Amino acid sequence: MSKKFSVLARLKSFKFALKGLWHVVQHEHNFRVHLFATLLVLLLGFYLNLSVFEWLWIVAAIAMVLVAELFNSSIEKLVDLVSPDFNPKAAIIKDIAAAAVLITAITAVVIGTIIFYPYFFNS
Numbered sequence: 001m002s003k004k005f006s007v008l009a010r011l012k013s014f015k016f017a018l019k020g021l022w023h024v025v026q027h028e029h030n031f032r033v034h035l036f037a038t039l040l041v042l043l044l045g046f047y048l049n050l051s052v053f054e055w056l057w058i059v060a061a062i063a064m065v066l067v068a069e070l071f072n073s074s075i076e077k078l079v080d081l082v083s084p085d086f087n088p089k090a091a092i093i094k095d096i097a098a099a100a101v102l103i104t105a106i107t108a109v110v111i112g113t114i115i116f117y118p119y120f121f122n123s
C-alpha cells in the first residue's frame, strides 16, 4: 500500500536535495568552476539586458550543465563505493559520465556564443 501524503516528508526530501547540492558545492571543484561560469554569464546577461527568449536559452543551458555535473558526481561516488580498487569497468563508467558533462558544456558554450556574439560583434 502506498504511504499517505505528508507535507513534512516532502519538506524533508527537499532538505536532502539541498544537502546533496551543498555537498557538491563544497567538495567538487568542477561544480564550483561551473557555478563561477554561471555567475559570470548571469552578470553579463543582466548587463546586456537580454530578451526573455535569450534568457530562456541561457537558463536552460546553465541548468543542463549543472544537472549533468550533479549526475556525474553522483555516479563517481557510486563507483567509488562499489569499486574502490582499480577496475577498467569503473574507469569507463566514470569516463562516460564525464563525457556527458563535456557534451553539455560544449553545447552551453555554443548557445552562449550564438546569444552573446551579436551584442559584441554586430553593429
Ligand SMILES: Nc1ncnc2c1ncn2[C@@H]1O[C@H](COP(=O)(O)OP(=O)(O)OP(=O)(O)O)[C@@H](O)[C@H]1O
Binding pocket: 029, 030, 076, 079, 080, 083, 084, 085, 086, 087, 088, 090, 091, 092, 094, 095, 098
Ligand atoms: N576505481 C577506478 N578504477 C579505474 N579507473 C578509475 C577509477 N576511479 C577513477 N578512475 C579513472 O580516473 C578518472 C578520474 O576519476 P575521478 O574519480 O578522480 O574523477 P574526477 O572526480 O572527475 O576528478 P576530479 O576530482 O577532477 O573531479 C576516471 O574518469 C577514470 O578514468
